[in-house]
Amino acid sequence: MKRLSWTRSIIYFVLFIITLAVLIPVLNLVAMSLSDPSRVKELTGLGVIPKGFSFINYEIILSNPLILKSIANSVFITIVGTFINLFLTSLMAYVLARTNFVGKKVVLLFLIAIMVFEPSMITEYLLMKDLNLLNTYASLILYKAINVYYLFILMRFFQEIPESLIEAARIDGAGHFRIFTSIVLPLSKPALATLTLFYGVYHWNEYFRATIYITDPNKWPLQVVLRQFVVKQDNTTMLSGMDMSAEMLASLDFGSLQASTIIIAIIPLLLLYPLILKYFTKGTMDGGVKD
Amino acid sequence: MLLPGIIFFVIFHVIPIIGMKLAFQDYRIIGENIWVGLKHFKILFSSPAFIDVLKNTVIISSMKIIFIFPIPIILALMVNEVRNGPYRKYVQSVSYLPHFLSWVVIAGIWISFLSPNGGINIIREFFQLPSLDFMTSKEHIRWVLVFSEMWRSAGWDSILYIAAIMKISPQLYEAAKLDGANTLQQMRYITLPAMASTVITVFILNLGFFMNAGFDQVFNLMNDSVISKVDILDTYVYRIGLLNGQYAYATAASLFKGVIGLVLILSTHFLSKRFTGKGVW
Structure with missing residues (x-):
């Protein structure tokens, strides 16, 4: 065993402190959400072990119809949205990567122009209004349905598929759509997995478009409800629609209820975190600053 | 097969961009908008509120670049000193985590951690x-913005630098060790020079997004007591346009921001091409 040098030991220690700085604020909320409401006051801002143990905060949160509905909305938007993202992105990436047509250069230039100039949130809002898409999930699913940056990542991947495979299929009489579905897509599973996670995380975390496009609380995704609760401190909306005795209300700790809502919003990301790490790291290193 | 994609971009990107001509019009709920030329821009630049917003945007963006930009570089250098193994994996997995949380969640975490009974206090x-x-x-409050952004992005942003470091040939380090170079000297003379082009590219890219100043973050961490210190261009557009319904006026502010942003991105793109051979696209 080689002994750690002084410099190394200091670095190991500093990195340890950094990871604590990331973890403690999160674990403190976990501890708060799992503490017994009557004892949660004993928990300090740095504590990571629940005082007492109780699922009551989660039971209350998950019996709130508004929150339950919003979780269902988020799951729906994330799944359908990601599917449509993948379909549109891969279709366009295939055409741009594997075919030659007049005006391809123009299309590529057009895409770059779109990347550098974003429309105003005002005119985007007015467009959704004109299309009668306000208060629909479609507005959230169609907004940024193709991310140009991800499109370019997928294009680069499609370009690396050996021409011989595609040539062979063409000789067997396969058309473009056939080649796309039975050769290019199956060969691109790692890239598609990366994009699924990119788009999926985007949809799950999206709150701003939902804040401005969706005014009907029953259609809100979880992030908007969470924002209402945690950022705007709106406890009335949070408790509406729930049958609770005055006694029960008095025993609640709002901080802990907020904490458990935050944790619920993080759980799907934590469950997928090993996959996210694997594919995001790869996708970012391949697509980010390219050498 | 190209059609669905093109139609999408035309409807959801080109139409709202063309719609930004609203900046030169007065908005009418019924009937055609009427052209008013530079009216909104004139009001905009003579309004002290807008000048304050512009100041805040520049100050917050500058603070972030100055104080946050070096952190991922330092972090990458430190992670590089950790041997491959469980500890390195732990450090990387934990430091990347906040990048995947939404700003709503991060605001929730920080509001609690910074509260009078929270961890910091x-x-x-x-x-x-x-x-x-x-x-x-x-x-x-501006320091809250700087540190929460650092908390969220420093880990993840170190990835590009770590990738650059991993491309360095181990032989260089072997040779340096034989010559008696210690850890710090190896960092100074091998690792840092090898990262230089990545550092420049990332820095230039950041400049390109200078006018954004982190809308999602400010939007979620802002409150009435501190609004005068953190109100930035995009939060101003949101409030004036979407909350107060002054669509045309807010679009003018948006267009101003968009044009500055465009100039910044284009110039940084060509700068980056010149210095590192790599552009923004």
């Missing part, structure tokens, strides 16, 4: 410092 108490309500303190 417990640490302050330990050092015998008085308790502070950071979220409503005009003096501290």
Whole structure:
């Protein structure tokens, strides 16, 4: 065993402190959400072990119809949205990567122009209004349905598929759509997995478009409800629609209820975190600053 | 097969961009908008509120570049000193995590951690410092923005630098060790020079997004007591346009921001091409 040098030991220690700085604020909320409401006051801002143990905060949160509905909305938007993202992105990436047509250069230039100039949130809002898409999930699913940056990542991947495979299929009489579905897509599973996670995380975390496009609380995704609760401190909306005795209300700790809502919003990301790490790291290193 | 994609971009990108001509019009709920030329821009630039917003945007963006930009580089250098194994994996997995949380979630975490009974104030108490309500303190709120952004992105942003470091040939380090170079000297003479082009590219890219100043973050960490210190261009557009319904006026502010952003991105693109051979696209 080689002994750690002084410099190394200091670095190991500093990195340890950094990871604590990331973890403690999160674990403190976990501890708060799992503490017994009557004892949660004993928990300090740095504590990571629940005082007492109780699922009551989660039971209350998950019996709130508004929150339950919003979780269902988020799951729906994330799944359908990601599917449509993948379909549109891969279709366009295939055409741009594997075919030659007049005006391809123009299309590529057009895409770059779109990347550098974003429309105003005002005119985007007015467009959704004109299309009668306000208060629909479609507005959230169609907004940024193709991310140009991800499109370019997928294009680069499609370009690396050996021409011989595609040539062979063409000789067997396969058309473009056939080649796309039975050769290019199956060969691109790692890239598609990366994009699924990119788009999926985007949809799950999206709150701003939902804040401005969706005014009907029953259609809100979880992030908007969470924002209402945690950022705007709106406890009335949070408790509406729930049958609770005055006694029960008095025993609640709002901080802990907020904490458990935050944790619920993080759980799907934590469950997928090993996959996210694997594919995001790869996708970012391949697509980010390219050498 | 190209059609669905093109139709999508035309409807959801080109039409709202063309729609930004609204900046030169007055908005009418019924009937055609009428052209008013530069009216909104004139009001915009003579309005002290807008000038304050512009100042805040520049100050917050500059603070972030100055104080956050070096952190991922330092982090990458440190992670590089950790041998491959469980500890390195732990450090990387933990430091990347905040990048995947939404700003709503991060705001929730920070509001709690910075509250008068929160973790930071417990640490302050330990050092015998008085308790502070950071979220409503005009003096501290911009630092809250800097540190929460650092908390969220420093880990993840170190990835590009770590990738650059991993491309360095181990032989260089072997040779340096034979010549008696210590850890710090190896960092200074091998690792840092090898990262230089990545550092320049990332820096230039950041400049290109200078006018954004982190809308999602400010939007979720802002409150009435500190609004004068953190109101940036995009939050202003949101409030004036979407909350107050002054669509045309807000679009003018948006267009102003968009044009500056465009100039910045184009010039940084060509700068980057010149210095590193790599552009933004």
